[in-house]
Structures are given as C-alpha cells and as structure tokens.
Amino acid sequence: MTSFAYTFADSATMLRRNIKHQLRYPSLTLMLAGLPIVFLLLFVYVFGGQLGTGLAGHGTGGRGAYLTYVVPGILIVTVASAALGTAISVASDMTGGIIDRFRTMAISRAAVLTGHVIGSLLQTLAVLVLVVGVSLAIGFRPDASALNWLAAVGVLALFAFALIWLSAALGLAAKSVETASNTPMFLTLLPFLSSGFVPTATMPAGLRQFAEYEPFTPVTQTLRGLLTGGSIGTHAIVAILWSVGIALASYLWAVRLYNRRRAASPN
Amino acid sequence: MTINPAAPAICARAVRKSFGEHIVLDGVDLTVAEGTIFSLLGPNGAGKTTMVRILSTLIAADAGDIRVGGHDVAADPGAVRALIGVTGQFSAVDNLLTGEENLRLMADLHHLGREAGRRRIAELLERFDLTGAARKLLPAYSGGMRRRLDLAMTLVGNPAVIFLDEPTTGLDPRSRRTMWQIIRELASDGVTIFLTTQYLEEADELADRVAVLDHGRIVAEGTPAELKRRIPGGHIQLQFAEPDALQAAAGMIPNASPDDDQLVLQIPGDGSVASLRRVLDELDDAHIDVEHLSVHSPDLDDVFFAVTGHAATEATAPQEQEALQR
Ligand SMILES: Nc1ncnc2c1ncn2[C@@H]1O[C@H](COP(=O)(O)OP(=O)(O)O)[C@@H](O)[C@H]1O
Ligand SMILES: [Mg+2]
Numbered sequence: 001m002t003s004f005a006y007t008f009a010d011s012a013t014m015l016r017r018n019i020k021h022q023l024r025y026p027s028l029t030l031m032l033a034g035l036p037i038v039f040l041l042l043f044v045y046v047f048g049g050q051l052g053t054g055l056a057g058h059g060t061g062g063r064g065a066y067l068t069y070v071v072p073g074i075l076i077v078t079v080a081s082a083a084l085g086t087a088i089s090v091a092s093d094m095t096g097g098i099i100d101r102f103r104t105m106a107i108s109r110a111a112v113l114t115g116h117v118i119g120s121l122l123q124t125l126a127v128l129v130l131v132v133g134v135s136l137a138i139g140f141r142p143d144a145s146a147l148n149w150l151a152a153v154g155v156l157a158l159f160a161f162a163l164i165w166l167s168a169a170l171g172l173a174a175k176s177v178e179t180a181s182n183t184p185m186f187l188t189l190l191p192f193l194s195s196g197f198v199p200t201a202t203m204p205a206g207l208r209q210f211a212e213y214e215p216f217t218p219v220t221q222t223l224r225g226l227l228t229g230g231s232i233g234t235h236a237i238v239a240i241l242w243s244v245g246i247a248l249a250s251y252l253w254a255v256r257l258y259n260r261r262r263a264a265s266p267n
Numbered sequence: 268m269t270i271n272p273a274a275p276a277i278c279a280r281a282v283r284k285s286f287g288e289h290i291v292l293d294g295v296d297l298t299v300a301e302g303t304i305f306s307l308l309g310p311n312g313a314g315k316t317t318m319v320r321i322l323s324t325l326i327a328a329d330a331g332d333i334r335v336g337g338h339d340v341a342a343d344p345g346a347v348r349a350l351i352g353v354t355g356q357f358s359a360v361d362n363l364l365t366g367e368e369n370l371r372l373m374a375d376l377h378h379l380g381r382e383a384g385r386r387r388i389a390e391l392l393e394r395f396d397l398t399g400a401a402r403k404l405l406p407a408y409s410g411g412m413r414r415r416l417d418l419a420m421t422l423v424g425n426p427a428v429i430f431l432d433e434p435t436t437g438l439d440p441r442s443r444r445t446m447w448q449i450i451r452e453l454a455s456d457g458v459t460i461f462l463t464t465q466y467l468e469e470a471d472e473l474a475d476r477v478a479v480l481d482h483g484r485i486v487a488e489g490t491p492a493e494l495k496r497r498i499p500g501g502h503i504q505l506q507f508a509e510p511d512a513l514q515a516a517a518g519m520i521p522n523a524s525p526d527d528d529q530l531v532l533q534i535p536g537d538g539s540v541a542s543l544r545r546v547l548d549e550l551d552d553a554h555i556d557v558e559h560l561s562v563h564s565p566d567l568d569d570v571f572f573a574v575t576g577h578a579a580t581e582a583t584a585p586q587e588q589e590a591l592q593r
Pocket of ligand 2: 312315316317356432433
C-alpha cells in the first residue's frame with residue numbers, strides 16, 4: 001500500500017472506533033439532539049405566537065409563520081450543539097491512556113483527529129435528520145426542491161465541518177474533559193445573536209452590526225433562502241468563505257496542538 | 268523495516284532530559300543486546316518512565332544519541348515505531364470497547380487484514396487467558412486482566428523490541444507470576460525486552476542485565492548476579508538464647524557480626540538452602556543451640572545503599588515533593 005492508502009485505512013479504522021463509541025454510548029448523541037429540539041418547541045410554542053405576529057413579510061403571521069422562520073436558526077443551533085460533542089470526545093481521548101499507544105505506533109498522525117472529525121460530522125448529520133423530522137412533525141412545510149435540499153445539506157455539512165474542527169482544537173487545548181465541555185459553549189450562543197431567531201433589523205445598533213457580520217447569519221440566511229424562499233444574495237458566498245476560513249484555521253491550530261501535546265504530558 | 272543485525276537493539280549515549288529546572292536524566296548510557304531482557308531498576312521518580320518515553324519516541328531528549336534497532340529516534344521515529352511495542356506504566360486501552368475490539372483496533376492499525384487479524388486475535392486471547400472475557404467491556408476487567416490485555420495489544424504487530432514500564436506494579440502475587448511467565452516466553456521467542464521495575468526480585472527473576480538508575484544517572488550495571496555480589500544486604504539472622512552461644516557462634520563463622528544486646532548474629536549470604544545447611548550443620552556439630560533463624564534477601568533499599576550510599580526512599584523524597592507542588 002502507498003502511504004496515502006495507509007493514511008486512508010488508518011483514518012477509516014479510527015472512524016470505525018469513534019462510531020462504535022457513539023453507538024455504544026448513545027446518550028451523548030441524544031443529549032446533543034435534545035438541546036435544539038427543546039429550543040424548537042420552546043420558541044415555537046411559548047414565544048412563537050407573539051414573535052410570528054411581529055414578523056413582517058413572512059406569510060400571514062402567527063405561530064405557523066414563526067415556525068417557518070425559525071427552523072433554519074434551529075438547524076444551525078443543532079450544528080453548533082453537535083460540535084460540542086467533538087470537544088468532549090477529543091478531550092477524553094487525549095486525557096486517556098490509549099493516545100500514547102497510538103503515538104508509539106507507525107500510524108498516520110492525522111488519523112486520530114480525522115477519525116474524530118468525520119465521526120462527529122456523521123453524528124451531526126444524524127442529529128440534523130432527527131431535528132428536521134421533529135420540525136416536519138410539528139408542521140414545518142418547506143417549499144424546497146430536491147436540489148435546494150441538497151444545497152442546504154451541503155451548506156450545513158460544510159459549516160458543521162468548520163465548527164467541528166474548531167471544537168476539536170478546543171478539545172485539544174483543554175486540560176480536562178470538564179473544560180472541554182465548557183469552552184465551546186459560546187458556539188451555541190452565537191445563533192441567538194444572529195438572524196436565526198429574530199430578524200437582525202429588530203436589534204439595537206451595535207448588536208445589529210455584530211449579528212449581521214458574524215458567520216451564523218449568512219449561513220442561516222442561505223438556508224432560509226434554500227428551504228422556505230427569500231433572497232440569498234451574497235449570503236451564500238459569505239457563508240462558504242466563513243466555513244472554509246474557520247475550517248482551515250481550526251485545522252491548522254488543531255494539528256499544531258496535537259503535535260505539541262506530546263512534549264507536555266507527564267507520565 | 269528490520270533491525271540492523273550489526274547494531275544492538277537499543278543503544279543510548281549521554282541522554283539528557285530536564286523538565287524546566289528539574290534534571291531528570293543526566294547523561295544516561297544504555298546498551299541492550301538483541302534478544303535479551305534488560306531491566307532498568309530504580310525507585311519511584313528516578314526517571315524510568317521518562318527514559319521509556321524517550322526510547323519509544325513519545326518525547327524528545329534534550330541531548331544524546333539514541334538508536335533503537337539501529338534507527339535514530341529523533342531523525343527517523345517512523346522506523347523505530349514500526350519495530351517497537353510499548354506497554355506503558357498506565358493502562359493504554361480503549362475503555363469504551365471490549366477486549367476483543369481493542370485487539371481488533373490494533374490488528375487494523377497494523378494492516379493485518381481480516382483473516383490474519385482474526386487468527387492473531389484469537390491466538391492472543393487464548394494465550395493471555397482472556398477468551399472468556401473477550402466480549403466484555405473494559406470496566407468489567409480486573410487489574411490483572413487489564414494488564415494482560417494491554418500487553419496483548421502491544422504484541423498484535425509482532426514487535427521486535429518491547430518496552431514494559433513497571434509491568435507488575437500493583438498486581439497481586441499470582442498475576443505477577445503469570446506476567447513473568449509471559450515475559451520469559453517472549454524473550455525465548457527472540458524478542459528484545461526493555462523492562463523497568465522497582466523490585467530487585469523482578470529484575471533478578473527476569474533480566475539478563477540490570478542497570479540501576481538514581482538521580483538521573485546509571486549508578487550500577489551488570490548481570491543480576493554481579494549486582495547482587497555488590498550488595499551486602501542479604502544475610503541470615505540467627506537468634507540465640509544465651510550470650511555464650513552467641514559468642515561461640517560468632518567465633519566460628521567468618522564475617523559474622525554479633526549484636527550482644529539482641530543476642531543476634533548476622534551472617535552475610537544469599538540465603539540459599541546450601542549455605543543455611545552449612546551454617547546450621549557447623550553449629551550443630553559444635554552443640555550450639557539456635558533459638559530462631561530468619562533470612563533477609565536483599566531488596567531495592569539494599570541495592571541503593573550498596574551502590575549509592577543512601578536509601579532508595581531518601582533518593583526520591585525531594586523529587587516527589589517537587590512533583591506534588593506542581
Ligand atoms: N512532563 C513532565 N513535566 C515535569 N516533570 C516531569 C514530567 N514527567 C516526569 N517528570 C518528573 O520527572 C521525574 C521522573 O519521573 P518518571 O520518569 O516518571 O520516574 P519513574 O518512572 O522512575 O517513577 C519525577 O520527579 C517527575 O515528577
Ligand atoms: Mg514510572
């Protein structure tokens with residue numbers, strides 16, 4: 001086998017290991033799915049009636065209109081929440097003993113991290129399916145074509161890939177699993193400071209500028225355009241640039257942390 | 268990748284390593300011949316694990332020339348990794364998998380292929396007496412089972428050089444015997460074994476050569492027999508009822524040191540049955556009654572006292588304190 005074939009085979013082995021972990025201990029996956037579902041139900045049934053009336057230009061108003069508006073926001077909460085799982089699983093791997101065994105074996109350096117990242121990506125997609133299912137069950141009616149759906153999945157997957165690498169880096173940077181489960185929390189907050197839950201135009205100046213320029217807004221707007229109509233404009237390209245930028249920077253940071261960690265760990 | 272037959276399996280020259288101000292290895296030289304068992308003996312905090320981590324490419328030395336199987340660990344860690352297997356001081360298993368899945372993971376990472384992998388796993392489970400627990404998750408394993416699985420995982424890739432960092436610390440005497448048996452079998456298959464231990468007895472049982480590590484330096488090196496010859500700690504202790512008997516016995520036996528207050532006579536020796544019999548026969552012939560006899564076999568403390576002039580426990584005290592302060 002060539003060295004590329006080895007890298008691929010080792011990454012696949014690590015991926016199988018991570019999927020085995022997820023299947024054997026599904027509570028983490030369920031917890032990651034729980035948060036966006038609770039937000040969905042909370043926002044639609046508690047705040048939705050009132051918020052929907054305030055939406056201009058989104059159907060006839062009311063709870064139904066808000067459900068249509070909020071689902072893209074919920075989908076990016078899902079992505080952000082699922083990324084938390086990566087930090088936790090990476091950190092618990094790094095603080096456990098088996099990582100030292102991997103480091104003394106002739107296996108591709110990237111394989112351990114690749115296994116985590118791809119495993120988390122598949123986990124995120126599974127959680128997204130669950131969340132979309134619940135949305136449909138409570139009355140979400142997108143008017144998207146199959147091609148639009150495909151594009152939406154692509155946008156979500158790319159954004160998830162970026163946040164997962166970021167979360168992997170945060171997991172590597174953390175000294176303990178505890179810290180690792182806390183530091184990426186800000187990711188689940190950012191969707192609320194975007195156009196995910198209310199239009200940015202309703203926010204006070206300052207907060208509005210922040211909301212308009214942070215990465216979650218263009219991703220949400222692109223999804224909204226693809227799933228329920230509305231203009232996408234430059235949002236798609238901005239969303240893609242953000243995703244690629246975050247993924248690249250986080251990847252480089254993660255690899256650096258992974259290679260440096262070997263000098264620092266006692267025993 | 269193979270071992271260069273001309274070179275020793277492990278060769279380290281002037282290895283230095285500090286963590287901040289703390290000098291852990293201060294110019295260590297080691298040579299391990301292919302197919303032998305080498306034991307690095309030292310108390311807690313001596314730097315054994317640090318040495319193993321350097322030799323197994325986990326951390327870099329600050330200075331020194333280190334070759335494993337003829338390959339430089341700094342310049343060509345990949346070639347070294349292809350040769351070695353490491354069972355660290357702390358368990359290196361995947362706790363979320365079963366024993367069998369852990370071995371499967373190793374087989375896949377060694378690219379053994381489906382069929383060869385399956386055979387190797389079955390063989391190792393059998394050899395390490397883990398077949399019954401193969402499908403159990405790791406939390407259900409005892410300490411001894413965990414250690415055996417750890418070693419089995421190390422062996423999946425048929426390494427030519429194996430590092431075992433305190434393989435029996437914390438094991439009950441029976442598991443320790445089992446582990447010793449396994450290590451001997453590996454050596455008889457021609458595998459080179461680098462073993463660290465805190466127990467003189469263990470080094471004596473297993474090793475072809477022993478090096479004693481103290482304060483970051485090798486203070487003694489040789490075969491276990493050579494080492495033990497330098498240790499005055501092993502002795503027979505005879506207890507007498509009468510001061511006269513003690514004096515008479517002390518007069519008869521060379522090198523014996525009497526303690527008049529305790530009525531005890533210490534006789535240097537290894538405690539072998541032959542030497543005991545000789546002493547007792549001599550005393551019997553002279554009609555001297557012995558109340559009580561005990562044998563003291565040399566331990567790590569005796570080694571340390573003999574080669575460094577201080578006790579093993581004293582040697583670690585300041586380092587341990589530093590470790591706690593961090
Ligand atoms: N990563 C590290 N950072 C700082 N000090 C360390 C580190 N690793 C080991 N030490 C210190 O080096 C000394 C030797 O440790 P170690 O090699 O683990 O000894 P042993 O295995 O013989 O018990 C100890 O005092 C320990 O505290
Ligand atoms: Mg140690």
